[in-house]
Amino acid sequence: MRRVALVGAGMTPFKEHFDLGIKDLVPMAVTEMEATVDKGLDRGDIQAAWFGELSTTDGFPTGILADSCGLLDIPVSRVENACATGQDALRNAFYAVSSGYFDVALVVGADKVRETSSRATFWEWMGMTRDMAWDFPLGLVAPANFALHVQRYLHESPATKEHLAMIAVKNHMHALTNPKAQLRHTITVEQAMNAPMVAEPFGLFDCTPQSDGGAAVLIVGEEVVDRYTDKPVWIRGVGLGLDRVMHQHKVDMTMFPATQKAAKASFKMAGLMPKDIDVAEVHDCFTGVELISYEDLGFAERFEGYKLVEAHDTTVGGKIPVNPSGGLKGKGHPPGATGIAQCVELFEQLRGESTNQVEGAKVALAHNIGGPTAVAAVTILGSSKD
Amino acid sequence: MRRVALVGAGMTPFKEHFDLGIKDLVPMAVTEMEATVDKGLDRGDIQAAWFGELSTTDGFPTGILADSCGLLDIPVSRVENACATGQDALRNAFYAVSSGYFDVALVVGADKVRETSSRATFWEWMGMTRDMAWDFPLGLVAPANFALHVQRYLHESPATKEHLAMIAVKNHMHALTNPKAQLRHTITVEQAMNAPMVAEPFGLFDCTPQSDGGAAVLIVGEEVVDRYTDKPVWIRGVGLGLDRVMHQHKVDMTMFPATQKAAKASFKMAGLMPKDIDVAEVHDCFTGVELISYEDLGFAERFEGYKLVEAHDTTVGGKIPVNPSGGLKGKGHPPGATGIAQCVELFEQLRGESTNQVEGAKVALAHNIGGPTAVAAVTILGSSKD
Numbered sequence: 001m002r003r004v005a006l007v008g009a010g011m012t013p014f015k016e017h018f019d020l021g022i023k024d025l026v027p028m029a030v031t032e033m034e035a036t037v038d039k040g041l042d043r044g045d046i047q048a049a050w051f052g053e054l055s056t057t058d059g060f061p062t063g064i065l066a067d068s069c070g071l072l073d074i075p076v077s078r079v080e081n082a083c084a085t086g087q088d089a090l091r092n093a094f095y096a097v098s099s100g101y102f103d104v105a106l107v108v109g110a111d112k113v114r115e116t117s118s119r120a121t122f123w124e125w126m127g128m129t130r131d132m133a134w135d136f137p138l139g140l141v142a143p144a145n146f147a148l149h150v151q152r153y154l155h156e157s158p159a160t161k162e163h164l165a166m167i168a169v170k171n172h173m174h175a176l177t178n179p180k181a182q183l184r185h186t187i188t189v190e191q192a193m194n195a196p197m198v199a200e201p202f203g204l205f206d207c208t209p210q211s212d213g214g215a216a217v218l219i220v221g222e223e224v225v226d227r228y229t230d231k232p233v234w235i236r237g238v239g240l241g242l243d244r245v246m247h248q249h250k251v252d253m254t255m256f257p258a259t260q261k262a263a264k265a266s267f268k269m270a271g272l273m274p275k276d277i278d279v280a281e282v283h284d285c286f287t288g289v290e291l292i293s294y295e296d297l298g299f300a301e302r303f304e305g306y307k308l309v310e311a312h313d314t315t316v317g318g319k320i321p322v323n324p325s326g327g328l329k330g331k332g333h334p335p336g337a338t339g340i341a342q343c344v345e346l347f348e349q350l351r352g353e354s355t356n357q358v359e360g361a362k363v364a365l366a367h368n369i370g371g372p373t374a375v376a377a378v379t380i381l382g383s384s385k386d
Numbered sequence: 387m388r389r390v391a392l393v394g395a396g397m398t399p400f401k402e403h404f405d406l407g408i409k410d411l412v413p414m415a416v417t418e419m420e421a422t423v424d425k426g427l428d429r430g431d432i433q434a435a436w437f438g439e440l441s442t443t444d445g446f447p448t449g450i451l452a453d454s455c456g457l458l459d460i461p462v463s464r465v466e467n468a469c470a471t472g473q474d475a476l477r478n479a480f481y482a483v484s485s486g487y488f489d490v491a492l493v494v495g496a497d498k499v500r501e502t503s504s505r506a507t508f509w510e511w512m513g514m515t516r517d518m519a520w521d522f523p524l525g526l527v528a529p530a531n532f533a534l535h536v537q538r539y540l541h542e543s544p545a546t547k548e549h550l551a552m553i554a555v556k557n558h559m560h561a562l563t564n565p566k567a568q569l570r571h572t573i574t575v576e577q578a579m580n581a582p583m584v585a586e587p588f589g590l591f592d593c594t595p596q597s598d599g600g601a602a603v604l605i606v607g608e609e610v611v612d613r614y615t616d617k618p619v620w621i622r623g624v625g626l627g628l629d630r631v632m633h634q635h636k637v638d639m640t641m642f643p644a645t646q647k648a649a650k651a652s653f654k655m656a657g658l659m660p661k662d663i664d665v666a667e668v669h670d671c672f673t674g675v676e677l678i679s680y681e682d683l684g685f686a687e688r689f690e691g692y693k694l695v696e697a698h699d700t701t702v703g704g705k706i707p708v709n710p711s712g713g714l715k716g717k718g719h720p721p722g723a724t725g726i727a728q729c730v731e732l733f734e735q736l737r738g739e740s741t742n743q744v745e746g747a748k749v750a751l752a753h754n755i756g757g758p759t760a761v762a763a764v765t766i767l768g769s770s771k772d
Binding site: 001002021023056057058059060061062063064066067071072073074075076077078079080081082088091092095096098099100101127128129130131132133135136239240241242243244245246249261262265269371372374375 | 452485
């Protein structure tokens with residue numbers, strides 16, 4: 001199969017962009033990406049684009065990307081898959097470049113959450129990421145959705161709410177040096193433990209902020225990599241996993257089968273094992289989700305994720321640093337952009353250019369889980385092709 | 387590049403399915419598709435799926451497909467591109483199979499328009515297919531959106547409203563023999579001309595009905611075609627084209643540049659010309675859109691589309707039959723399903739199995755245009771590989 005590499009990756013700041021629309025964030029992200037293409041990019045080289053957007057506050061997504069970036073002569077697809085939207089857009093673009101039909105493709109993710117537009121707010125769109133017959137109308141908004149899992153996990157495993165707090169502390173600390181992060185301030189375990197309750201067991205500091213932002217990567221086929229950079233970041237594996245939609249159908253609330261399936265597919269494609277990963281961006285929409293994901297991704301044995309936290313193994317400097325960017329918790333979480341932004345961080349990590357660099361990182365993993373915990377994506381990137 | 391073929395294609399009736407949800411329509415369409423796979427299909431063979439859905443009245447689209455079809459161990463992507471949604475889902479699946487990563491992929495399209503669910507109606511989603519800053523809030527709903535183009539077209543070309551009526555009459559007649567069509571009754575030119583006005587120049591019979599339904603196709607890589615059928619239908623070309631979103635930015639209202647770009651890409655991939663097409667399914671959400679599309683697709687010279695209508699060239703039995711299924715006008719139009727359903731009709735045509743057969747059809751074309759006339763898709767299918 002034809003190999004595919006990232007040769008550019010950039011993002012807008014993640015924050016409250018009350019004054020900007022998707023029409024602004026998308027071209028901003030693309031411009032930030034362009035600035036990272038070592039040997040320069042002529043936009044006329046871009047042959048196709050994929051757009052990951054969950055809600056569409058400005059209107060027609062693919063047309064807005066084409067229009068706002070001056071890319072009216074290429075095809076643009078929109079991919080939506082709840083919080084796995086960004087990585088699934090990248091995955092679809094990957095296949096298209098791998099097929100040989102395109103040499104150079106743009107992948108953009110963007111969303112506005114902190115907005116009331118004239119016709120729809122993000123929260124009016126939220127039902128589309130849930131079961132709308134029972135779960136969502138009965139109250140399964142995002143925190144409740146994940147809280148059901150983590151509450152049961154805390155009951156069955158030795159992990160405690162203090163471990164959740166330690167993950168929040170870590171990710172806030174990681175975000176400190178990231179100029180694009182939304183929450184660049186440290187917190188303490190005590191602050192996290194005593195914060196106002198959102199949905200048991202999640203206090204305020206266990207939750208991602210609401211964010212607006214965009215992110216973009218440029219992917220190219222192996223034969224044309226040299227045109228753009230001498231330091232490509234290779235896509236080693238892509239994987240997407242599904243699970244049952246309704247929570248009454250979940251077999252075991254203490255794990256995420258969608259993540260397990262996505263990881264299995266991605267590791268298989270890459271020919272790698274969890275122990276080969278040097279740095280990871282893991283979906284920490286809520287702290288407990290990062291904790292459970294350590295296990296689903298194979299970084300820890302079942303119910304032993306807390307040991308990584310206690311040993312500070314997932315802090316930069318530790319054995320398997322997780323969320324050096326600050327993660328969704330510290331960096332922010334505009335759903336369509338999140339998966340792409342994780343790849344922006346890992347692009348920098350694998351080129352030795354991150355503001356929170358993991359020394360010697362050669363293989364990296366990005367992970368999202370979303371919707372009714374029914375979809376997950378795992379992308380594995382590497383500084384070398386094999 | 388690896389060649390890809392359709393080996394199964396089926397659809398639900400398009401109608402008012404008030405009593406069914408997306409959860410029902412999707413597995414119904416997949417079951418209808420399965421019945422057309424000559425040598426049988428084990429669902430365990432399906433390695434990946436793509437879902438084209440515009441609005442999501444039941445909730446989380448990809449999870450609902452996986453859940454309702456018993457496909458929980460494969461990746462499922464959702465693609466959305468206004469009325470080009472179905473064909474763009476097929477296009478993304480095509481690249482993934484062409485890449486060699488999958489041998490067998492399922493593509494499903496479905497939508498419910500005739501519904502008020504608990505959280506969202508189709509029409510609440512409509513803004514996402516328009517510009518939400520100006521055009522949609524100022525009244526650019528679907529009929530108005532296309533009427534602006536067709537009104538100008540009638541002003542500049544020799545075509546008249548009677549030609550629009552003749553297209554409605556043709557597509558109603560074509561729908562008569564299609565057991566899946568929503569409007570199986572003939573109308574007269576006089577009825578169409580005297581119908582209540584919707585948006586000048588469109589009367590009631592110039593407009594597609596509102597429809598619920600689903601459609602599904604199975605696509606496979608060339609090496610495994612023989613496992614499923616001796617009569618595959620080959621994907622010869624796929625193309626997607628974009629145009630400016632806001633109507634104030636359209637350069638010429640009497641044509642659809644998106645269609646022209648999609649057709650150019652698809653014909654180029656296929657190595658074919660418009661004169662090679664034996665039968666076509668063309669996007670007739672409004673009669674005048676079919677008329678303009680004759681020209682954008684290269685079936686007629688500029689401003690001469692009316693000549694095809696007057697000569698009955700686009701009626702089954704004519705030189706280039708268009709919409710033998712009844713089209714969106716007669717068959718119905720659940721947006722996510724429409725592009726796939728066009729391929730279902732053309733699958734039957736190219737195998738000589740349609741209920742309104744075009745004799746000797748060997749090459750067929752499907753066309754959609756949607757959103758703020760800013761996206762179009764053209765898929766070319768053939769009974770032979772080259």
